[in-house]
Amino acid sequence: MKKKSMRPLSVVARTACSMYGWFMMAFGAYVIVHGDVTPGGGFQGGSICATFLALMLIAHGSDYINEWLNDNFYKVCLFLGLFMFIGFGLMGLGWACDGTMMLNWATVPHDALATVKPWWPPSGTVALMDIAVGIEVTGGLSLILITMFRAVRLEGVVEDGLGKETGHDQR
Amino acid sequence: MKSKTLFVIAAIVVGGALMGAVSSLHPFGVPTAEGVAVDEHYLTHAGTDLSCENVVTSIVFDYRGFDTIGESSVLFTALLSVMMLFRKGGRKE
DSSP states (O other): OOOOOOOOOOHHHHHHHHHHHHHHHHHHHHHHHTTTTSSOOHHHHHHHHHHHHHHHHHHHHHHHHHHHOOHHHHHHHHHHHHHHHHHHHHHHHHHSTTOOTTOOTTOOOGGGGGTOOOSSOTTTHHHHHHHHHHHHHHHHHHHHHHHHHHHTTOOSOOSSOSSSSOOTTOO | OHHHHHHHHHHHHHHHHHHHHHTTSOOTTOTTOTTTOOHHHHHHHHHHTSOOSOHHHHIIIIITHHHHHHHHHHHHHHHHHHHHHTOTTSSOO
16 A cells, blocks of 8 residues: 655745744734733634644645654643643632632732732633633644544655655645 | 322422413513623623623633533543544554
8 A cells, every 4th residue: 555645845835834833823822821801812822823733734744743743742731721721710619618610719800900919910710711721722623633634644655755846735 | 090190290380380480581582681681790890800801701711611611621522532533553454
């Protein structure tokens, strides 16, 4: 059985994707971290961060990604985000005797911000859960992407090599 | 026969209570009805009590945070099913 491979794009596309992919990660991190004050949030920013892997996969091909990528990073992201999220919710349960789950135990009201300057985000668990969900969605969507990609058996030998102007959009 | 009679009586009583409770439900399709409008509470209290300018995020992660736990578990379940469906070693070449 002849193995097919997802071949890399040309040098121009690879260089551009390598450069601007990290800017996209920075934008996704911005959307996640500023989810409580700007439009966006954990789910949206996590989706932007997960697009980074798709961009790298299309630009560099499967061999480079299989060499470069470590799945355990995304697995750690997934479980860390999930446990952080549920943990912040359970902390509200135990914070006061009459606390409920998902109680916002770290918030500072807007009127008190004139005198109190907390070092954490003043919206409390809203910002913290935003970050947790962003980490979780990043890991989950990237894992879904790489798992489904590996399942279609496009990995293997590159026939044409990296030097020539070949891409999977040609031929 | 006796238990069936008891069951019918209990069903009538409980059903009657439930049907009586229908009248105190808030009207369908009127989201701004008296006593059930939560949108104004969200809009006025999200900026002051939570100091959270994005009201959508304050609803998703605070007022309806339990719903977001469900969304996270939906994503986790989707990942589990994908990894189970496309697992390695399923067949030999």
